[in-house]
Amino acid sequence: MTVIVSTEQVPSRDRPAFFADAVMQTHFRHNMNFLEGPRPFSASITTDQLGPLRINRVLSGPAHVSRTPRLLSHDPEAYVTVSLQRRGTPKMLAQGGRETSVVRPGDIIMLTSYGPYASMYTEPVEIVSLVLPRPALLVPDSDLHGLTGRVIRGDEGLARLLSPFLSRLADTAASHTQEVGEQLARNVTDLLATLCAEQLGHDRLDAETAQRTLLLRIRFFINRNLAHPGLSPESIARAHGISTRYLHKLFEDEGMTVSRWILRRRLEECRRELDRRGPRTPTVSSVARGWGFTRLPHFSRVFRAAYGMSPREWQARSGLPVPGRPLPDMPERGTAT
Incomplete structure (x- = not known):
């Protein structure tokens, strides 16, 4: 079920606190300082759940967002957040000792809930964020630490495939059945693990992982065509x-x-x-x-x-879609037309 939280129905003076609480509910606790502009601050979060994967679409006015060491103890469960920039060019100030980087539309950033970080939005932004439990991403801690806070350019390597897919997934998440949603979540985590391997320069993947990666690429090819x-x-x-x-x-x-x-x-x-x-x-x-x-x-x-x-x-028909019955077996030859 899609949940939408918006500041539009909240008095201007209450919007910053309201939105900060919404971020805490959909992500985790942050310090948030909202920058003044010619118009009242405005923001919204649209949330869907696919299996263990929470998908948030965030629209926000200018703000400075940070997760300080003091806040880490308030969220004992470990999560990984994968953020896809859709609009705006914020500055990723720090996580994992990274230097300040400008994030462009299409870029991806991986963050953890158990490490401090900060971002600055000097203009309105639109971000898709995927929040998943740390155990769901089968990547060693040492590898993940090497990626947190790094800006993964959306026009390079596997990210060229993954970036538009994540954007489309966020837009269509509510249309999937529970079964399909859980399968999509598994595929996403597999792709993210492969992205991590690519970014860290792993030259060799084991045979099972290579086969799984090929199958995922083929499925994306089918979806595009x-x-x-x-x-x-x-x-x-x-x-x-x-x-x-x-x-x-x-x-x-x-x-x-x-x-x-x-x-x-x-x-x-x-x-x-x-x-x-x-x-x-x-x-x-x-x-x-x-x-x-x-x-x-x-x-x-x-x-x-x-x-x-x-x-x-x-x-x-009226009402909501009903679950489909299993499809009949199809022949191996010929097109499915």
Whole structure:
């Protein structure tokens, strides 16, 4: 369930204290000094939960935020925060002995709840922050210490893939079922561990980690290309320089065929589109074509098999979405269209 906290309904004089309390509830305790400007201070936090992963979207006016040694004892549980800068260019002043760095949109910073740090926002900012329990991130303490407070540039290496994914995940978190949300949380923590290894210059990953990383990259490739009708096991394998046979093996180890996974993701996106309400409600045919289905009767048949009703019935229903039934087995060959 999405929780939204905003200062808009709070008197101007009470907004700083109100927002500081909201930050404590969604992150942990901070000292917060809000900078005066021509307009009253304004801020909001939107929070979603995916398994153990809490995703916060923060909008804030200019402020100086710090977590001092005195505050660390008030939050005995250890957490890791991964912050993605969306808007604004704050200064990350310190954690782990790092020097001051300017954070640009798309950049990522990893922080821990058990170490002091400080940031300064001289302009309005928008930040996506992922808060996860320290044990969930399978990275040695020595490695994590080497990364805390470091600005990971969003246009380099794995961060080029991870940065837009985290941004999209924050926007769509509320649309996922509990099962999907927990799986996404596991995938995110795997990716973050891989990002840590890349940033620290680890030249070699064990075979299991390398295989898992490849599978995650393939899944991201599929997600980016779901709308293309020609997406197939052959095109996926070719794009990653592997054989189709090895691609099938990767997905067999996960208990699902490649084609079935493509179909499931397309249906999830179609279901999300059909849930949209407003003056520009999409048609069933436009939704199907928009997510790679070329034949409407086929789309209607597989949608009913997955969710127990036709796409039109789903779009017309009232109330919240119901959990989908397991998808039927799909053949290994051909496209999921």
